[in-house]
Amino acid sequence: xxxxxxxxxxxxxxxxxxxxxxxxxxxxxxxxxxxxxxxxxxxxxxxxxxxxxxxxxxxxxxxxxxxxxxxxxxxxxxxxxxxxxxxxxxxxxxxxxxxxxxxxxxxxxxxxxxxxxxxxxxxxxxxxxxxxxxxxxxxxxxxxxxxxxxxxxxxxxxxxxxxxxxxxxxxxxxxxxxxxxxxxxxxxxxxxxxxxxxxxxxxxxxxxxxxxxxxxxxxxxxxxxxxxxxxxxxxxxxxxxxxxxxxxxxxxxxxxxxxxxxxxxxxxxxxxxxxxxxxxxxxxxxx
Amino acid sequence: xxxxxxxxxxxxxxxxxxxxxxxxxxxxxxxxxxxxxxxxxxxxxxxxxxxxxxxxxxxxxxxxxxxxxxxxxxxxxxxxxxxxxxxxxxxxxxxxxxxxxxxxxxxxxxxxxxxxxxxxxxxxxxxxxxxxxxxxxxxxxxxxxxxxxxxxxxxxxxxxxxxxxxxxxxxxxxxxxxxxxxxxxxxxxxxxxxxxxxxxxxxxxxxxxxxxxxxxxxxxxxxxxxxxxxxxxxxxxxxxxxxxxxxxxx
Numbered sequence: 001x002x003x004x005x006x007x008x009x010x011x012x013x014x015x016x017x018x019x020x021x022x023x024x025x026x027x028x029x030x031x032x033x034x035x036x037x038x039x040x041x042x043x044x045x046x047x048x049x050x051x052x053x054x055x056x057x058x059x060x061x062x063x064x065x066x067x068x069x070x071x072x073x074x075x076x077x078x079x080x081x082x083x084x085x086x087x088x089x090x091x092x093x094x095x096x097x098x099x100x101x102x103x104x105x106x107x108x109x110x111x112x113x114x115x116x117x118x119x120x121x122x123x124x125x126x127x128x129x130x131x132x133x134x135x136x137x138x139x140x141x142x143x144x145x146x147x148x149x150x151x152x153x154x155x156x157x158x159x160x161x162x163x164x165x166x167x168x169x170x171x172x173x174x175x176x177x178x179x180x181x182x183x184x185x186x187x188x189x190x191x192x193x194x195x196x197x198x199x200x201x202x203x204x205x206x207x208x209x210x211x212x213x214x215x216x217x218x219x220x221x222x223x224x225x226x227x228x229x230x231x232x233x234x235x236x237x238x239x240x241x242x243x244x245x246x247x248x249x250x251x252x253x254x255x256x257x258x259x260x261x262x263x264x265x266x267x268x269x270x271x272x273x274x275x276x277x278x279x280x281x282x283x284x285x286x287x
Numbered sequence: 288x289x290x291x292x293x294x295x296x297x298x299x300x301x302x303x304x305x306x307x308x309x310x311x312x313x314x315x316x317x318x319x320x321x322x323x324x325x326x327x328x329x330x331x332x333x334x335x336x337x338x339x340x341x342x343x344x345x346x347x348x349x350x351x352x353x354x355x356x357x358x359x360x361x362x363x364x365x366x367x368x369x370x371x372x373x374x375x376x377x378x379x380x381x382x383x384x385x386x387x388x389x390x391x392x393x394x395x396x397x398x399x400x401x402x403x404x405x406x407x408x409x410x411x412x413x414x415x416x417x418x419x420x421x422x423x424x425x426x427x428x429x430x431x432x433x434x435x436x437x438x439x440x441x442x443x444x445x446x447x448x449x450x451x452x453x454x455x456x457x458x459x460x461x462x463x464x465x466x467x468x469x470x471x472x473x474x475x476x477x478x479x480x481x482x483x484x485x486x487x488x489x490x491x492x493x494x495x496x497x498x499x500x501x502x503x504x505x506x507x508x509x510x511x512x513x514x515x516x517x518x519x520x521x522x523x524x525x526x527x528x529x530x531x532x533x534x535x536x537x
Contacts, residue, residue, distance in 0.1 A: 049310075058415035065347070065409060068416035070355040126311045131413065132530040133314065139537060140326035223411050224536030227495045228338040230345050239409060239417050 023283040026193075028275035030161065036152040037276055043144040044257075046137060048250060049125035052118075053134035059118030061247055065238035074244070077118035079106040087114055146215050153207065165195055166204050172197040190267040202256060210252045217246040331534040338536075340463050344494035347407040353418040356410070356477065358484035361456065364448030364504040376488040381472070385444070385510035388435035395474060395488050401425035404471050412498040413531065422492045423475035428466040430508070436462075439512045442522070445491050448504035451524070458502040459514055459522040459533075460493055469494040472505065496535035499525045 029037075059077035060067070067073065076092045089105025090097045102108070107120035109128070121127035125137060156162045171177060181196045190196075195203065219225045220232040220242035236242040264272045275281030313319055363369065371379040376395050383391040405423040431443070443465040447456040464470055470493045474481055481487040486503025493500050500523070514520060519527025526533050 054415070058412070060416070065351060066353045066417045066419045068353065068355075068357050068412075068418045070357060071353065126314045128311070130529075132525075132532070135413070135532065136323050136327060136530070137314065139330060139532075140323045143326060143329065221411075222334070222537040223344065223409075223497060224334045224338055224495045226409075227342045227344045228334070233345065239411065243415060 025280040026283045027279060028281045029279050030159065031279065032152065032155045032159065033161065034276055034279060036148060039144065039148055040152075043141050043148065044253065046125060046141045047145060048253070049123065050134040050138040050141070051246075051250060053124035053126065053129070054131065054138060055247065056118045056124065056129060057131045061244045062240040063237070063244060064240055065233070067240035067243075075247075077105045079116035087116075089116070142215075142218060145211070149207075149211050149215070166200055166207070168197060168200050168204065172200070188266055190263070202259070206253070206256055210249055210256065213245065214249045214253070217242040217249060221246065327532055327534075330532070330537050334534075334536050335463070338495070340466075341468065342495075344408055344469055347409065347419050349407065349421070351419055352407060352477070353420060356418045356420045356485075357416075358482075359412060359498065360503065361449035361451060362484040365450055368448035368504060368506070372483060372487065379488055381489060381505065382507040383430060383434045383510075384507070386437040386440045386512060387431075387510050388437065389433070391430070391434050393430070398425055398430075398472060398474055398489065401429055404469070405475075406469055406471070406492070406494070408469070408492070408494045410498055410501065413535070421477050422471060422473040424471040424473040424489065424492070426468065427470045427472055427491070427508075428468075430472065431465060431510070434510070436510060440510045442511045442514055444509040444511055444514070444517065444522075445502040445505045446507040446509060447502050448506050451528075454518075454524060454528065456502065456504070456524045457518060458491065458500055458524070459511075459517075460491075460496070460500065464493050464495065467493070467495065472508075497537075498535075499523070499531060500535040 060069070060073035061075040062071055062073055073092075074094055077089075078092065079087060079089045081087050087101075087106055088099055089101045089103070089107065090099045091104050092098075100106075103120055104118060105116070107115055107117060109115045109121055115121070117124075117129065124134070126133055153162075156166075178197055181191075181198045184190070184196070185198060191199070216232060217236055219229070220236050220239060226233055226239065233239060233242065236245060271281045364372070378394075380392040380394040381398065383393065402425060403423055404426055405421065407419060407421045409417050409419050411417050427443070440462065442459050442461055444459040445457060447458075449456045460470070470491070472489050473492045474487075474489050476482065476485055481490060486505070489505045490503040491501055491505055511517070514522040514533075518524075521527045522533045523531070525531040
């Protein structure tokens with residue numbers, strides 16, 4: 001009974017495992033979606049890794065217009081040496097320090113030497129401290145992020161992708177429908193065809209929330225942009241707030257990617273990959 | 288032992304002997320590197336298009352100023368500078384030369400006697416931190432107008448008294464930023480004479496760019512038609528030794 005309800009509610013199909021019926025190939029993703037997805041995956045990977053390298057240059061975050069070493073930081077990555085001469089790394093959030101030796105604050109380089117770096121080399125681009133090179137990569141790929149997102153949103157508006165696939169209907173906004181989708185996810189029952197409400201929320205949140213926030217807060221870090229568009233700082237609450245939001249936005253993107261990949265794995269990764277590469281996938285879920 | 292990032296920054300410029308991961312091999316691959324650096328050529332024209340010549344950096348109120356304004360980079364000049372500092376820069380003068388009609392030697396008293404601009408602005412270090420301070424001095428454009436630019440003038444170079452491993456600090460900007468109303472030769476900071484660690488007697492303030500462009504300990508202002516042939520040829524100390532972008536607006 002529940003399944004029928006879901007069927008009408010989400011205009012999609014509920015995965016029926018082991019149905020044994022030969023499943024035909026169905027159209028899944030448009031070319032524009034597939035192109036943007038893979039270009040963006042690369043762009044975001046490069047921007048995240050080079051961004052972490054840039055963060056390593058000053059691993060402290062503040063709220064407001066200014067913030068430097070003498071000002072209180074709400075988040076700080078650091079390294080210290082104890083009385084026995086042993087080095088430690090840690091993260092201090094709102095005055096509470098958590099030891100993260102080996103990963104954050106203190107890690108080992110390729111030659112085994114201890115390095116006082118906020119994020120370890122294996123997470124950053126390049127893997128060794130090079131602020132200038134990381135900035136070159138970050139800023140070059142920022143064009144790909146901004147131009148790519150603008151073009152994709154515009155095209156998705158024109159071809160109806162936003163209206164048809166991402167628009168959350170009034171019925172879907174109801175707590176009951178959201179609760180239904182949560183329960184389905186907990187039971188590992190995934191919607192095939194049309195997106196479920198949680199999926200729409202996640203994708204719309206990234207497209208219209210997180211990525212625009214990353215672009216706006218990134219632009220606000222540029223002193224030239226601040227002269228050209230001072231309202232950016234008014235909206236974001238000052239340059240150091242913008243820097244904090246830029247970092248928190250990255251945390252949001254990382255969370256999205258982790259959940260996104262987990263969902264792909266849980267709902268038949270081969271079939272999902274096929275859908276995002278060729279545009280067609282087997283009807284229903286599973287590999 | 289913990290290697291400080293500030294130490295490793297210099298140590299890694301040579302880059303030799305380090306085991307580079309696959310990612311790094313791509314990053315350092317000349318074609319890829321050339322493509323990425325080439326994108327940097329887009330940044331300045333795109334930003335200038337949005338910015339125009341005269342858009343001002345935000346100016347703040349006294350209440351918005353940082354309680355402490357940290358000093359960064361070198362905190363003193365060379366021996367000749369130290370001798371001037373010991374005399375309170377009484378016999379010091381700023382040399383203005385290169386592609387100008389009338390080379391000048393301007394003592395500190397002359398700079399103080401010119402029309403002054405006072406501005407409370409945000410200093411943004413390339414590393415990520417910001418500090419808000421008050422700066423005062425004559426507009427660079429005023430000084431350049433006194434000297435009179437030759438028609439071939441393209442860049443203004445600031446030669447500084449501070450050195451790192453024998454390499455003198457220097458910086459350069461184009462004429463758009465040189466004649467920007469907020470570009471000043473600051474001899475005062477936060478209402479008093481520029482402290483020694485902040486670049487006394489005079490430092491550049493070019494408010495729409497990052498901290499490394501704000502040359503301290505400015506001894507000589509040279510007007511040039513090209514940056515080629517000057518030190519490493521990239522227009523600044525950090526540009527030469529660490530590959531920082533010459534245009535520091537981003």
